[in-house]
Amino acid sequence: MGGVGKTTTMKVLHNSPEIIGLFQMVIWITMSKDGDIRKVQKDILKRLSLEFDDDESVERTSSRIFQGFSNMKYLLLLDDLWQRMDLDIIGIPKPSKENGCKMVITTRSMVVCNKMEIDEAIKVEILSEEEAWNLFRVKVGNVVDLQDIREIATQVVQECQGLPLAIIVIGGSLRNKSDLREWRSAWKELRSNRYEIIDEMEESVFKILKFSYDLLKSNNIKKCFLYCALYPEDYEIRETELIQCWWAEGFIDGALSLDEAYDKGHAIINYLKDVSLLEGDGLHPWLVKMHDVIRDLALIITSSSASLSAKMVREDGNQFLVRTNIGIEVVSNEEDWGQFQRISLMCNKLCSLPKNPTSLLLETLFLQGNPNLSRIPESFFEHMHNLRVLDLSYTAVGELPSSVTNLVSLRGLYLVQCHDLVTLPSQIGNLKKLQVLHLGGSTVGCIGNFRCLPIEIQQLTLLRSLQVSFYGGISSGNRLMVPNGIISRLYLLEDLSIDVETEGHKSPKFGETIAEEVCSLKELTQLQFHFTTLESFEYFLSESCPWKNQNLKSFQFIVHCNSEEQFDPIRSSAEDASVTRYLRLLGGNYTSTVFAEVLQRANGFYLQGHQISQGLLDFGLENLNQLKLCVVVECNMMEIIINGNDIDSSTCAVLPNMEYLEVSTMPTMRAIWEGPMPPGSFSRLACLGISSCEKLRNIFTRGILQQLSNLEELHVNFCNNLQVVVDEEEEGGHDVALFPKLKILTLKHLRRLKGFGKQFLFPWHHP
CATH class of the missing domain: 1.10.8 (Helicase, Ruva Protein; domain 3)
Structure with a gap:
């Protein structure tokens, strides 16, 4: 990004005697923002001690420069390049191994690097x-x-x-x-x-950084960039959430499907990363954030009080009120909201809001992350006819006021993790332009109370994304969570998520036609759904066009094979954005062929309480090749997770893409793996978690360790009969390096553990 030290680095190169000694000439050119070729030619001629003629053509000057470089080994330093520069037009011979010449460019844009066909990119990082x-x-x-x-x-x-x-x-x-x-x-x-x-803060810092903003390709991309400043300092923004907001705000063409909007949004995010205005997270690639100083620049641009921003506000129409994470408890009734287009009061201690703010220009209102906010004044939304995005997530709001009917332009409504919210008012049906509705769930330490969707939801026929989470107890009489007829009327839905987590994981109380209604949705590309019977699941797979046509890019299927059984909810710590297609089976005493059909497309598999399965191979080894994550819990008939003795010697690698394996509460399990494994088996396994497996006496043999060269994390808990981590009884393989990439090792509550193996004894002994 601007100001990170690129030019300083170039100065070191230019002035270094060691570098100068390698070349006949070192030429430093500071590029102009408009890429003026004549200026570059003039600077090069001066360095070559040649005259520049204003009346001379670009082509003639180019020829003289080319002759000047003839048989010369040069180092060309192009500082602050903003666009592709054609060396041939200027007259510079292209650097090559043959002529020994080199070129180094600095730029804020990876796009420019790619257009210049660079051999190596070095990101100049911020200081430690x-x-x-x-x-x-x-x-x-x-x-x-x-x-x-x-x-x-x-x-x-x-x-x-x-x-x-x-x-x-x-x-x-x-x-x-x-x-x-x-x-x-x-x-x-x-x-x-x-x-x-x-x-000089504005003149020397923000004016320099603002060049990156000024050169963004379009006003919409500028708006996307500025929008990120609504989030608190150092806030890690989930990319999908950000793109949904951009789409609802109209920054991304509303005519695009939601799936196309995600593609467009990710392209914008990558572009903003490439020009150093946004930062990614290497560990969590689905998150993005702004550098604090870049965020300050965005806030200056969107604030009418700063000199740098005065022209920008009038030009782009952006005025933000951003007061995030500063402990605000009360917003004054007298405060004028009328001048602002976007307001963010995220992550504060708000306990009250203005009774009737005049906010005719307001398009965005972020109030999420205010856990003390329990009530919205009855007339609060009365003058918010232009509001497009409203986020009340992670608040204690119990109901929406009737004035919500005034939000006639609202396209995105977020009420996620509002643990006191029971349902929505009937007036919700008046929000005819609503396209994104996410609600329900519970905050940490609280039981969620969201019980059911109101029948009026069916009037929101423009909805593209509906995500609802029913948590906690569901004792709401005979009232259905999702009344019959709602889902089928929302025929434009592309993203549907109905997540249920109740005490004891009882089978949810849906309408009788719910599976048929989900099948009727032709536009689905993302689906998370809890099937209450195997029959309803089989019906969906046989009748759903998106499933049959393989248009479901993301799916999370939970199948309650026996509605009478109850399960404690299991949510793996490894769940992340890369596991987008998973099957979760709860109970059951059969291995239906429909499971194989789904597993062939899945990259995540959760098996809980299965009554007859003796190992994962029961579901067909060939069906498990795509799995990245697997969790096996409470399968009381399973003694071995993968039994190599049941695998044909000509079989390809076992679970070659598996990155995470978790095994828990398996009272009969005596081994994770047993017998020979084909080459390449478990080759990508990075994390292994084992807990509450009473019969387990060891975890690895020397033979299996040859397959686990990429293991980075090992967690073993509450296995009271575990004696050694590595069983070294088998012959051979003693030259294998144990766990060459292991970074994290957790061993807890292992009462009989003696050591890693014969050669790896711990210095302490458990009673």
Whole structure:
């Protein structure tokens, strides 16, 4: 990103005697934002000690430059490149192994790197905490060692988030200042995004960063970028949630299907990452966030009070009120919301809202993450006719007021994890433009109360995404969770999720026609559903067009094979966005062929309480090849998860794509795997979790370890008869390196554990 130190790095290259000694000439060109070819030619001619002629054609100048470079081994440094530059047009011979020439470019955009067909990309990272502090100390001076200053100076550096340019500018404005009041004032400015005392913050930092914003390809992409500033500092935004909001706001063409909108949204996110305005998360690729200083830039652009933003606000019509994560408890009734297009009060301590705010311009209202907010004033929505996205998730709101009927432009409504919400008002049927509705669930430590969907939901015929979670007890008399006839009327649905988690995991109380209604939805591409009988599941698979045509890109099927059985809910810690197609079987005493049909397309399998299965091979080895995740729980007839003795010697690898395996509460299980395994079996297994398996005496043999070279995590708990982790009784294989990639090892409540094996004894002994 801008200000991270790319130009400084180029200066080091340009001035390094070691680098200069490798080439006949080192040429540094600072590129202009408009890619002016004549300027580049002029700078190169000057470096070659040749005259530049304004009247000369580009082609003639190019020829003279090419001759000047003849038989010369050069290093060309192109700093701050914003678009593709054709070396042939300028007259520069292309670097190659044959001529020994090199070219280094700096840019904020990976797009430019790709267009320049670079050989190697090096991302210039922000400074580490130690590096940031050392740079700040150099710029500020020894004053940071004063006892009163040190603590607040540390906070100031943290606010810079490792961006060298910000550290240099802020450090320079505080150099040798020992008055604690000045430091406190500067800290407050940094937190408020309004800079008056810190010299050159807008001119030297944000003006430079703003070039990246100015060169975004379209106004819609600019709006997508600015939208991310509505979330709190350092907030990790789920990409699907962000794209849904962009789509509901109209930044992504509403004529696109939801599936197409996701593709478009991910392309925009990747583009914003490529131009260094958004950051990804390497461990969680489905999350994205803004660097703090970039977020400050976005807030300045969207605030009418900053000099840099004044023109932008009038030009783009963006005015935000963003007060996130600062402990606000009350919003004054007198506060004017009328001037704002988007308001975010996320992650505060709000307990009340204005009674009747005038918000005719308001299109976005983020109130999520206010757990003390339990009531919305009756007339609160009366003047919000233009509101498009409303998020009340993670609040204690128990009901929506009747004024919700005024939200005639609302396209996205989020009421996720509102543990006091029981149902929706009948007025919900008046929100004819609603396309995304997500509701239900429970917060940590609370039992959710959402009981049922109102019949008026069927009037929302433009809905594309309906996600509802029924949690906790469901003792609502004879009232159905999903009344008959609702789902079939929502014929445009592309994303349907009906998640049920009740005490004892009872079979949910749906309408009799629910499976038929789900089958009638022709546009589905994502489905999460709880089938209450095997018969309803078989009916869906045989009649659903999206399933038969393989249009379901994401599915989560829970099949309650015996509605009389109850199960404690199992949710694996390994669930993530990469496991998008899974089958969860609850109970049952058969292995229906429909399971094989689904498993062939699944990458996740949860098997709980199966009454006859003796191992995963009962479901067909060939059906399990795509699985990345597998969880086996409470299968009392299963002694071995994978029995290699039952596998033909010519069989291909067993579970070659499996990354996570969890085995829990298996009283009869004596081994995870047994017998020989074909080469490549379990080759991708990265995490193995085992708990409450009383008969298990060892986990690995030397033979199976040859297959597990990628194991990174091993968790073993409550296996009271486990004696060794590695059984070394079998001959051979003693030269195998144990767990070469193991990073995390958890061993808990293993009363008879003696050690890893004969050669790997622990220094302690359990009683």
